[in-house]
Amino acid sequence: MMKESKASAELNRIQIRVTPPGPEAKKIVKRDHDVLAKSTKSLPIVARRARGGVFVEDVDGNVYLDMASGISVTNLGHVHPPRVTARVEEQLRKLWHFAGTDFYYEEQVLAAEELVSVTPGSFRKKVFFTNSGTESNEAAIKIAKAATGKQQFIGFIGGFHGRTQGSLSFTASKPIQKKGFFPPSMPGVEHVPFPDPYRNPFGIDGYEEPEELVNRTIDYIDRFVLKTYLPPENVAGFLVEPIQGEGGYVVPPKGFLRSLKKLADENGILLMVDEVQTGFGRTGKFFASEHFGIEPEVLTVAKAIASGIPMGAAIVHERLDFPESGLHSNTFGGNVLASVACIETIRVMKEEKVLDNVNRVGGPYLKKRLQELSERYECIGDVRGGIGLMLAIDFVRDRKTKEPARELRDRVEYKAFENGLILLSTGQSAIRIIPPLIITEEQADMGVEALERAIKASI
Ligand SMILES: Cc1ncc(COP(=O)(O)O)c(C=O)c1O
Numbered sequence: 114m115m116k117e118s119k120a121s122a123e124l125n126r127i128q129i130r131v132t133p134p135g136p137e138a139k140k141i142v143k144r145d146h147d148v149l150a151k152s153t154k155s156l157p158i159v160a161r162r163a164r165g166g167v168f169v170e171d172v173d174g175n176v177y178l179d180m181a182s183g184i185s186v187t188n189l190g191h192v193h194p195p196r197v198t199a200r201v202e203e204q205l206r207k208l209w210h211f212a213g214t215d216f217y218y219e220e221q222v223l224a225a226e227e228l229v230s231v232t233p234g235s236f237r238k239k240v241f242f243t244n245s246g247t248e249s250n251e252a253a254i255k256i257a258k259a260a261t262g263k264q265q266f267i268g269f270i271g272g273f274h275g276r277t278q279g280s281l282s283f284t285a286s287k288p289i290q291k292k293g294f295f296p297p298s299m300p301g302v303e304h305v306p307f308p309d310p311y312r313n314p315f316g317i318d319g320y321e322e323p324e325e326l327v328n329r330t331i332d333y334i335d336r337f338v339l340k341t342y343l344p345p346e347n348v349a350g351f352l353v354e355p356i357q358g359e360g361g362y363v364v365p366p367k368g369f370l371r372s373l374k375k376l377a378d379e380n381g382i383l384l385m386v387d388e389v390q391t392g393f394g395r396t397g398k399f400f401a402s403e404h405f406g407i408e409p410e411v412l413t414v415a416k417a418i419a420s421g422i423p424m425g426a427a428i429v430h431e432r433l434d435f436p437e438s439g440l441h442s443n444t445f446g447g448n449v450l451a452s453v454a455c456i457e458t459i460r461v462m463k464e465e466k467v468l469d470n471v472n473r474v475g476g477p478y479l480k481k482r483l484q485e486l487s488e489r490y491e492c493i494g495d496v497r498g499g500i501g502l503m504l505a506i507d508f509v510r511d512r513k514t515k516e517p518a519r520e521l522r523d524r525v526e527y528k529a530f531e532n533g534l535i536l537l538s539t540g541q542s543a544i545r546i547i548p549p550l551i552i553t554e555e556q557a558d559m560g561v562e563a564l565e566r567a568i569k570a571s572i
Pocket of ligand 1: 184274358
């Protein structure tokens with residue numbers, strides 16, 4: 114599956130014909146700025162079409178290697194041929210939409226059945242379908258409140274859970290996310306430190322002393338929060354990412370999530386795990402929770418679950434299902450097209466052994482290539498991740514102080530774009546490397562070479 118034919122290899126490579134953004138791209142960027150509200154735009158790349166699973170052509174004919182995957186959405190590659198695309202095309206001629214929250218159709222049931230079959234947890238589960246990550250977390254928050262009768266929560270500094278009012282109350286990875294929106298419309302969310310091995314408020318080198326970092330973090334939550342001012346009887350749940358995504362691709366020490374689950378269980382608090390970015394094969398297993406040995410009773414997903422047709426879900430232990438109908442609903446959740454894309458995405462992942470490729474090209478290969486870069490360039494302070502194809506490099510002014518080099522990071526991201534490589538920044542000074550999960554070693558090399566050219570041109 115991963116081998117390309119000679120002809121397609123010739124077509125599918127980085128080709129920069131005109132320094133981007135080219136003239137056609139510039140025109141569309143201007144029109145976009147005239148009519149679209151501001152969001153979080155980064156690079157001025159204007160896509161025209163996919164070229165092979167991991168390449169994208171822009172409106173000026175430049176071809177880029179995509180190591181952003183539409184923010185970890187196109188995990189099977191763009192326009193997955195022939196299965197996901199063919200199944201959606203077939204469905205387009207049959208039925209598009211029928212309001213799956215109010216009526217019935219088999220595709221939604223099948224999508225939920227497939228989804229629970231790959232979700233960790235040896236218990237029966239229920240699925241609530243949404244259209245995005247933030248909506249999945251909104252659903253999870255309401256489910257936790259309804260099931261426990263409690264109204265307060267604990268989130269983590271550096272966490273990202275979305276930008277609607279409930280999930281925004283948890284989001285804490287950049288000041289701009291809440292600027293002018295304070296106080297959050299959903300009160301009752303307290304934030305505690307996440308055990309970031311590289312930069313944490315405890316001053317511990319978490320790579321050298323992972324257990325100490327976990328103990329200090331758990332002790333802080335237990336003694337200084339739950340036993341000091343926030344009674345566990347008030348707390349419905351912890352909401353946590355197994356690996357912080359927008360916060361900088363921060364991988365906690367291996368034992369953290371298990372210790373957090375233990376603390377949650379001891380205090381009658383739910384552990385709610387947000388796998389919107391880490392899920393669907395990104396880490397080499399269907400879900401990152403599996404790496405950390407936990408079976409969350411509340412797990413949220415979105416992004417890659419339908420290969421780019423908007424879809425999300427909150428997947429919960431069946432005992433947590435809403436006590437009565439009408440407490441939550443939406444119009445598009447479990448939409449027919451999204452459902453068939455989700456079913457086919459899961460089947461492709463299982464049958465085409467996509468995870469094997471992630472585990473071969475991710476940690477063992479790509480991470481090593483990035484570590485080699487960090488040996489050559491002092492400005493790379495940390496190479497993170499490598500559990501699968503979820504990697505990041507962090508730029509620093511000084512390796513000793515670890516002071517973030519944000520401007521340099523931004524320059525590298527832009528120069529990479531000019532060199533035909535699409536990257537996305539994350540956290541204060543990191544760049545994430547998240548190619549489609551079908552990337553080959555040769556294509557990964559192509560990306561690392563373009564990245565190195567960008568670093569050289571930026572320092
Ligand atoms: C971990 C996590 N949760 C939630 C979200 C929000 O998802 P969406 O942008 O689909 O609302 C994101 C988006 O990046 C995310 O990374």
